[in-house]
Amino acid sequence: MVSSSAKEVFIQGITRDGRTFRPSDWAERLAGVMSPFRPGGAQKGSHLSYSPWCIPTVINGVKCVVVNSALREAEPMAWDFVLNFAKDNNLETGEACLLPEPGQKNP
Incomplete structure (x- = not known):
């Protein structure tokens, strides 16, 4: 359960x-589906980059998708879709804050 x-x-x-979720590119696929959901809405060519609200990454060798709460505020149905994807596939979820790499600006 994710807190509000x-x-x-x-x-x-x-x-x-404890099993690794397959297919191995699941994170990129999920983030790709969510690419139109971004600040200012979908733009021409926005399908060519990930939304800043739904980013695939690897943490400690585990593929993950980081979903920002701004998605919930802007597109509640998209937020529900992502969380239901995790629930339906029995994936681990956690709440946290992704910190920028040293020398990287905050978005």
Whole structure:
């Protein structure tokens, strides 16, 4: 369950029973589906980059998707879709805050 105060939700590519989720490109696929959902809405060519609200990454060797709460505020149905994807596939989720790399500006 994700709290309503969560700023970011991490969907991990590990199922609740400890197995690695397949296919191996699931995070990129999910983030690709979410690419139109971005500040200012979909733009021409926006399907060519990930939304800043739904970013695939690898943390400690585990594929993850970081979903920002701004998505919930802008597009509640898209937020529900992402969380239901995690629930339906029995994926681990967690609430956290992704910190920028040293020398990187905050978005």
